[in-house]
Amino acid sequence: MRTRLKDVAKALNLSISTVNAVLRNRSDISKATRRRVFDKVKELNYRPNWVARSLVTQRTQVLGVVVPDLSRSFFTEVIKGIDLVASAIRYHLVLTNTGEDPRREDDEVATLISKQVDGLVIASAHDPGDNVVWRNLSKMGVPFVLVDRAFPNAPFVGVDDERIGFIATTHLVDQGYERIAHLRVPSLSTGIGRVRGYLKALRQHGIRARQDYMVDAEFHSEASGYEATKILLQRSPRPDAIFAASDPIAIGAMQALLEEGVRIPLDCGLIGVGQVRYGEYLKVPLSTVDQHRVEIGKLAAKALLDLVSGQKKPAKPILIEPTLIVRASSLRHPRTPRPRGAQENRARAAIPRNG
Amino acid sequence: MRTRLKDVAKALNLSISTVNAVLRNRSDISKATRRRVFDKVKELNYRPNWVARSLVTQRTQVLGVVVPDLSRSFFTEVIKGIDLVASAIRYHLVLTNTGEDPRREDDEVATLISKQVDGLVIASAHDPGDNVVWRNLSKMGVPFVLVDRAFPNAPFVGVDDERIGFIATTHLVDQGYERIAHLRVPSLSTGIGRVRGYLKALRQHGIRARQDYMVDAEFHSEASGYEATKILLQRSPRPDAIFAASDPIAIGAMQALLEEGVRIPLDCGLIGVGQVRYGEYLKVPLSTVDQHRVEIGKLAAKALLDLVSGQKKPAKPILIEPTLIVRASSLRHPRTPRPRGAQENRARAAIPRNG
DNA sequence: CTGTTAGCGCGTTCAA
DNA sequence: TTGAACGCGCTAACAG
Numbered sequence: 001m002r003t004r005l006k007d008v009a010k011a012l013n014l015s016i017s018t019v020n021a022v023l024r025n026r027s028d029i030s031k032a033t034r035r036r037v038f039d040k041v042k043e044l045n046y047r048p049n050w051v052a053r054s055l056v057t058q059r060t061q062v063l064g065v066v067v068p069d070l071s072r073s074f075f076t077e078v079i080k081g082i083d084l085v086a087s088a089i090r091y092h093l094v095l096t097n098t099g100e101d102p103r104r105e106d107d108e109v110a111t112l113i114s115k116q117v118d119g120l121v122i123a124s125a126h127d128p129g130d131n132v133v134w135r136n137l138s139k140m141g142v143p144f145v146l147v148d149r150a151f152p153n154a155p156f157v158g159v160d161d162e163r164i165g166f167i168a169t170t171h172l173v174d175q176g177y178e179r180i181a182h183l184r185v186p187s188l189s190t191g192i193g194r195v196r197g198y199l200k201a202l203r204q205h206g207i208r209a210r211q212d213y214m215v216d217a218e219f220h221s222e223a224s225g226y227e228a229t230k231i232l233l234q235r236s237p238r239p240d241a242i243f244a245a246s247d248p249i250a251i252g253a254m255q256a257l258l259e260e261g262v263r264i265p266l267d268c269g270l271i272g273v274g275q276v277r278y279g280e281y282l283k284v285p286l287s288t289v290d291q292h293r294v295e296i297g298k299l300a301a302k303a304l305l306d307l308v309s310g311q312k313k314p315a316k317p318i319l320i321e322p323t324l325i326v327r328a329s330s331l332r333h334p335r336t337p338r339p340r341g342a343q344e345n346r347a348r349a350a351i352p353r354n355g
Numbered sequence: 356m357r358t359r360l361k362d363v364a365k366a367l368n369l370s371i372s373t374v375n376a377v378l379r380n381r382s383d384i385s386k387a388t389r390r391r392v393f394d395k396v397k398e399l400n401y402r403p404n405w406v407a408r409s410l411v412t413q414r415t416q417v418l419g420v421v422v423p424d425l426s427r428s429f430f431t432e433v434i435k436g437i438d439l440v441a442s443a444i445r446y447h448l449v450l451t452n453t454g455e456d457p458r459r460e461d462d463e464v465a466t467l468i469s470k471q472v473d474g475l476v477i478a479s480a481h482d483p484g485d486n487v488v489w490r491n492l493s494k495m496g497v498p499f500v501l502v503d504r505a506f507p508n509a510p511f512v513g514v515d516d517e518r519i520g521f522i523a524t525t526h527l528v529d530q531g532y533e534r535i536a537h538l539r540v541p542s543l544s545t546g547i548g549r550v551r552g553y554l555k556a557l558r559q560h561g562i563r564a565r566q567d568y569m570v571d572a573e574f575h576s577e578a579s580g581y582e583a584t585k586i587l588l589q590r591s592p593r594p595d596a597i598f599a600a601s602d603p604i605a606i607g608a609m610q611a612l613l614e615e616g617v618r619i620p621l622d623c624g625l626i627g628v629g630q631v632r633y634g635e636y637l638k639v640p641l642s643t644v645d646q647h648r649v650e651i652g653k654l655a656a657k658a659l660l661d662l663v664s665g666q667k668k669p670a671k672p673i674l675i676e677p678t679l680i681v682r683a684s685s686l687r688h689p690r691t692p693r694p695r696g697a698q699e700n701r702a703r704a705a706i707p708r709n710g
Numbered sequence: 711c712t713g714t715t716a717g718c719g720c721g722t723t724c725a726a
Numbered sequence: 727t728t729g730a731a732c733g734c735g736c737t738a739a740c741a742g
Contacts, residue, residue, distance in 0.1 A: 002495070004735060015713045020737070028711055047469040051409045052735035055718045060406065062449070062470075070438060073632075076431040083425060083452050092470070094417070095448045097438050113357075114402040115417075115447070140357070222636070251636050277428075281577070281606050282636050359719060370729045375721070383727060407719035410734045714741075719734105726729075 003044045012040055023048070054116060062092045063304065064112035064120040068100040072220055073276060074293055075123060078147055081297020082121055085305070091118075102126045106136070113142050119304045120144040121297075124151065128189045143307035145300045149189050155307070156317040157300040159291040161190050164322045165197020168243045168271045168289050171324055173205045175332045177241035177269045181213040183228045183253060185245045188219065194245050194273070213239055217249045225252025233260055241269035241330070247276040247288055254284060254329070270329040273322075285327035292320050358399045367395055378403070409471060417447045418659065419467035419475040423455040427575055428631060429648055430478060433502055436652020437476055444660070446473075457481045461491070468497050474659045475499040476652075479506065483544045498662035500655045504544050510662070511672040512655040514646040516545050519677045520552020523598045523626050523644050526679055528560045530687045532596035532624045536568040538583045538608060540600045543574065549600050549628065568594055572604045580607025588615055596624035596685070602631040602643055609639060609684070625684040628677075640682035647675050 009016045014033065022029050022037040040046075054060045063086055067075040083093055094117060098105040105125045112120060122144055126132060134154040137144050150156045165182075172180050182198045185191030195214070202209050215231050217224040225244060229252065232239055242257075244250035250272030254264065262268045264284045272279075275290040299318055306312040364371045369388065377384050377392040395401075409415045418441055422430040438448055449472060453460040460480045467475060477499055481487060489509040492499045505511045520537075527535050537553045540546030550569070557564050570586050572579040580599055584607065587594055597612075599605035605627030609619065617623050619639045627634075630645040654673055661667040 006735075016736085017714075017738085018712055021712080024737080030711060033711085047465060049735055050466075050470040051406055051415065052718090053737075054406045055410055055720095055735080056737045058718080060470075070431065070435040073428070073431075076425065076428075079450070080425040080452075083450065087452060090466070092466075093450045095434070095438065095450055097435075097442060110402060111405075111445070112447075115405040115415075251633060255636065276633065278577075278606060278631065278633050278637065281610065281638065282633065283638055361719080371720080372722085372730080373728055376728080379721080385727065388727085404719055407734090408721075410719080410736090411721050413734085712742085714739105716737105716739085718737090721732105721734090723732085724730090726727105 002049070003046045004049065005046070008037065008040050008044055008046050011044065012036055058116070060116045060118055061090060062094055062115075062117050063301070063308075064094050064096065064109070064115075064117035066096050066098060066105060066108060066112070066120060066122045066124075068098050068105075068123055068125045069220070070095075070097045074148070074274065074291070077293035078123070078297040078300070081294040081299075082301040083297075084294070085298050085301040089305070091305070098125050100125045102130070102132075106132070109137070113140055117142070119308045121300050121304055122146050123148040126151075143304060145304045145307070147296055147300045150317060155303060157296055157303060158190075158317075158319065159296065159322050160319040161193025162197040162200065163319075164273055164289045164291070165194035165199075165243070166201045167197070167322060167324050168194075168273065169198045169201035170205070171287070171326070172241045172243060172269050172271060172330060173201065173207070175241075175265075175269055175330055177332070178207065179210075179213070179237060179239045180207070180241045180243060181215070181232050181235075181239035183217045183225055183232075183242060183244040183249050184214055185219050185249075186216060191219070191245050198243055217245065217252075219246045220248055222248045222252035222255070225249030226256045227252075229253040229256035230260075233257075233262070238268075240267065242271075244270065244272045247272035247274040247279060247286065250286055250288070250329075251276075251282065254282065254286065258283060264329050265332045269332055275325060280327055284329045287327045287330035288325050290323040290325055292323065295320055357404070358401045359404065360401070363392065363395050363399055363401050366399065367391055413471070415471045415473055416445060417449055417470075417472050418656070418663075419449050419451065419464070419470075419472035421451050421453060421460060421463055421467070421475060421477040421479075423453050423460075423478055423480045424575070425450075425452045429503070429629065429646070432648035433478070433652040433655070436649040436654075437656040438652075439649070440653050440656040440660070446660070453480050455480045457485070461487070464492070468495055472497070474663045476655050476659055477501050478503040481506075498659060500659045500662070502651055502655045505672060510658060512651055512658060513545075513672075513674065514651065514677050515674040516548025517552040517555065518674075519628055519644045519646070520549035520554075520598070521556045522552070522677060522679050523549075523628065524553045524556035525560070526642070526681070527596040527598060527624050527626060527685060528556065528562070530596075530620075530624055530685055532687070533562065534565075534568070534592060534594045535562070535596045535598060535624075536570070536587050536590075536594035538572045538580055538587075538597060538599040538604050539569055540574050540604075541571060546574070546600050553598055572600065572607075574601045575603055577603045577607035577610070580604030581611045582607075584608040584611035585615075588612075588617070594623065597626075599625070599627045602627035602629040602634060602641065605641055605643070605684075606631075606637065609637065609641065613638060619684050620687045624687055630680060635682055639684045642682045642685035643680050645678040645680055647678065650675055 005016050009019045019037050022034050096108040102125045146154050146156045184195050199209050212235050215228040217228040244253050271287040273289045275288050279286040360371050364374045374392050377389050451463040457480045501511045539550050554564050570583040572583040626642040628644045630643050634641040
């Protein structure tokens, strides 16, 4: 049996509340008893029972984290960021994996709430159309912050996807590429933003977008990038650069290009998104756009903890500025001054575009 | 305010315990009240408060997971495995990252226990010499299972590291390599096992081990593999194959080899451990040994849940058989029948060698 | 300075 | 078939 407050009290012939007063650092306790209590606590190895405490205080020191897929390094990195700031103030994280199933998400969130988590970080599997998500949540009065996938009028921390598309595409233009294709993921808000940025960059540089230069792929699948690229290579004229919506897609694309004897970056430039590990050790070191995944987690946790402590109102969406990472796969003109500085940039929270 | 049992009872003019009886599916309740209660529960959207319930039942439906580093895909994959079986029976996971600090580990474990987790999966940061870890734990009576790093006489799930070393080295021998070096990690039990397997394989094939063919590196660091390989290349005669204790080390080694104009696998074979993502897309597709990380998590969770439900005694260590994955980096004799089958093998729990 | 008392929301006797 | 009463371990009033 674990030692309880009662045991400590009994051993000292004190009342429970006196012992408690000592532990809660109440000022009106004599030095003598204070010492006695502390000694006994150490001797008996007493640790307060958090379950009992939580029942009273309505605080568990636990944050719920809901993600659609633990296989994706994006989410594990975000979790790392959350943990970094949460653990610093002795909060714990409860994890749940929804497997991209909105119903399961609702269920898990409900369970987490009944487990009294102090707040939630959610990468929602819901359709951006649904406002079910945050409606239920705000009804329950549980603070929450969304990550990765934004919903209107809900606290959100994520990268600016339109900027990602814009930065990547602009970089390709700068490198002298002219027929820039895009492997997109139109099923997620994240993917849609990147398409917008892509189109915007083309427009800005007076390049006409071609429908047949946009092919669908899946975020997490090298195979989809491979297949999509095979399709792309049948276009005429062939694209001379590819902006892939994710690094896995780009890796599949790289495979397809090399297989067809297309030289990277000479015949075709390639850039992805995500800054996956080992990207620089691939057959051709892969240019990419860093989303600052850990930073997203950190900022989300900070925002959430602000909400939990009631210090701040639900803030406006926080959009992190992505960073271009140039490697060989998109570097056609090595003479062009390579933007080294960009790689060193730290993430900064930018002013949100929509309130 | 969230609805409580009391609210449901009041709304129906029933007593709390009657409502509770319905929800706990007690048999001696009339169909009529049963219906009324269920309807009201749905109407008021009642969810039992897990904190209160846990205080009474001494069960939280939560497992603690303690890992030294959330950056390593090994651990996130193990966590995925744990979650897979835990979530299936509606258990949640509480995460803690100890940052390889034994003291922090002890502290976190204590906190998790005071949060009343039903059991713990621990990848310990302690020195294998310490038996502090499981001594404290068994004193508290909290079920636990160790993963990744074994301690004598404690429930453990992991891969058989000696087999890893043996399999990898034997494979290199089979490919006709004769001067096989090893980039080792002697600071961890895991690394030590791999060294043993390496030496055993050499011995078994009548190859004399050379001290100067073993260079230290760090598990998670490409840079360390790179540096170590540079050292290795100064030996005379040069090694003609390298068994790296991890994939990151192997990736660093690959970089160093290519930089020095050493052809892989012709001049030098290379194999790692870990089956990292994108290993097949590297400059030279990397041979490796799969540790079945997700499987480790699954088995650990199963073993732990058995302990939690009190069905089984602390089992003997469970050692998973690793699987050789052959890719280009170690394939010098393409004519040699490539062990395709090995790639398809599923993990199996093997009989432990020591009790 | 210290002790008494009354909950937090739920589970579990035992009466009615 | 239903309800009253107690306790899980702790916090926080309020007395003394």
